[in-house]
Amino acid sequence: MAKARVTITLRKTIMDAQGQTVEKALHNLGYAGVTNLRIGKYIEMAVDGADKGRVDEMCRKLLANPIIEDFQVEIEE
Amino acid sequence: MAAATKMRFGVIVFPGSNCDTDTWHALHDGMGAPVDYIWHEQRELQGFDCVILPGGFSYGDYLRTGAVARFSPVMEAVTAFADNGGLVLGICNGFQILLEAGLLPGAMMRNVGQKFVCKYVNLRVESTDGPYTRAMQKGSVLSIPIAHGEGNYYCDPDTLDELRRNDQIVFRYSTPHAEITPEANPNGALDNIAGVCSPSRNVLGMMPHPERCTDPMLGSADGRMVWESLLGAR
Numbered sequence: 219m220a221k222a223r224v225t226i227t228l229r230k231t232i233m234d235a236q237g238q239t240v241e242k243a244l245h246n247l248g249y250a251g252v253t254n255l256r257i258g259k260y261i262e263m264a265v266d267g268a269d270k271g272r273v274d275e276m277c278r279k280l281l282a283n284p285i286i287e288d289f290q291v292e293i294e295e
Numbered sequence: 296m297a298a299a300t301k302m303r304f305g306v307i308v309f310p311g312s313n314c315d316t317d318t319w320h321a322l323h324d325g326m327g328a329p330v331d332y333i334w335h336e337q338r339e340l341q342g343f344d345c346v347i348l349p350g351g352f353s354y355g356d357y358l359r360t361g362a363v364a365r366f367s368p369v370m371e372a373v374t375a376f377a378d379n380g381g382l383v384l385g386i387c388n389g390f391q392i393l394l395e396a397g398l399l400p401g402a403m404m405r406n407v408g409q410k411f412v413c414k415y416v417n418l419r420v421e422s423t424d425g426p427y428t429r430a431m432q433k434g435s436v437l438s439i440p441i442a443h444g445e446g447n448y449y450c451d452p453d454t455l456d457e458l459r460r461n462d463q464i465v466f467r468y469s470t471p472h473a474e475i476t477p478e479a480n481p482n483g484a485l486d487n488i489a490g491v492c493s494p495s496r497n498v499l500g501m502m503p504h505p506e507r508c509t510d511p512m513l514g515s516a517d518g519r520m521v522w523e524s525l526l527g528a529r
Contacts, residue, residue: 228404232449235407235483280366283359283395285402286449 220268221294226282227258258287268293302526304330305343307373307389309364314350314386318506325509326522335367345382345525346373348389350442350504360403360445361391370396382426382525383498387443390490390500399491399500400458401450407483411444415515416481418489418503419469422462425496430524436473437466437517439503441481441489446502448484448491458491466490466501 228234234256241255261281265273273291282289304322308315315332322330333346340346353364364370370392377383377398385393393399406412415438420431431437450458458464466489470479480487482502490501505518 232404233407235447236405236409239409280362281358283362283402285451286404 219264219266222263222265222270222273223292223294224261224263224273224277224281225258225290225292226261226277226287227256227289228286229288232286265293268295302328302344303342304328305333305340305346306330307333307335307346307348307369309335309348309351309353309367309392311353311355311364312349312351312388314388314504314506317504318347318349318386321506321509321518322522325519326526328522328526333369335364335369337369338372340369340372340376340381343376343381345384346376348373348383348385348392349506350387350389353388353392356388356445359395360388361393361395364388364392365395374398377493377498380495380497384427384521384525385498385500386504386506387441387446387502390502391445393498393500398498399493400454401448401485401491403445404447404449404483405445406443406447406481411442412446412481413440413442414481415440416489416503417469417471417473417479418466419473419475421464421467422492424462425465425492425499427492427499427521427524428465429527431520434473436469436471437520438471438508438515439505439517440507440515441503442507443482443502446482446484448482448488448502450485455486458488461494463491463494463496464488465492465499466503 237256277289467487492499505521508515508518
């Protein structure tokens with residue numbers, strides 16, 4: 219079994235209200251110099267074979283909504 | 296009462312739907328219309344004229360709102376039904392499911408304020424061309440409640456142009472005086488959009504809940520306008 223790791227974030231062109239709120243909270247805690255904070259989802263799963271194309275397809279069909287989200291797939295053999 | 300109508304309604308019940316009984320009640324007791332429940336595992340929609348995807352939290356809103364319900368067995372039948380001109384109305388979570396299923400364009404994101412918003416809002420009727428709003432006056436304002444955490448409608452600029460060109464934007468959040476302002480927007484929805492229909496106009500998605508205001512006793516009966524339009528009662 220291979221391990222697939224999927225990271226899903228809102229597309230760059232879309233305002234991430236949650237990310238902005240958390241970034242502001244970090245600034246309030248004194249962490250200056252924090253920018254472009256974006257919140258996403260992380261999914262991991264065991265898959266038969268290291269077929270990245272198949273996991274990409276899963277992302278397009280179900281795991282991510284391509285209208286608003288980008289995804290990144292990593293496969294570990 | 297439109298008891299003489301032949302229009303037959305179906306309310307789909309997904310695991311986690313929670314506005315199914317309100318919708319059934321509004322149609323059955325409020326409008327005297329024939330209405331049945333449709334379990335999400337059903338694969339046939341024969342005998343129905345209008346199928347409603349009710350509000351709620353189908354599949355716990357896991358992954359994304361509507362993302363899992365969109366693959367429920369009944370959804371293939373809903374798509375075929377819509378393709379054949381059948382009336383499909385998605386309310387709140389039902390709207391989210393229709394977006395995920397690609398039966399309507401766009402996507403829902405978290406409310407801009409990050410909060411679940413449950414309150415009456417004012418809606419300006421943008422289009423009366425279609426079965427859901429034909430009893431209404433264009434530009435009039437309806438008072439109908441919303442209750443959602445993910446009602447921040449989004450689509451890309453090309454899609455927005457297309458929606459405008461085809462008169463597919465049916466409801467927008469407004470002030471009581473029909474002005475479209477940022478303050479009247481409860482969730483950050485693009486262009487204050489509260490409801491959109493398909494190009495063929497037989498599929499409508501709306502975030503507000505008409506089934507919650509079908510009787511004046513509940514604070515507003517403006518939701519009746521949707522059912523009256525459908526039943527052709529006016």
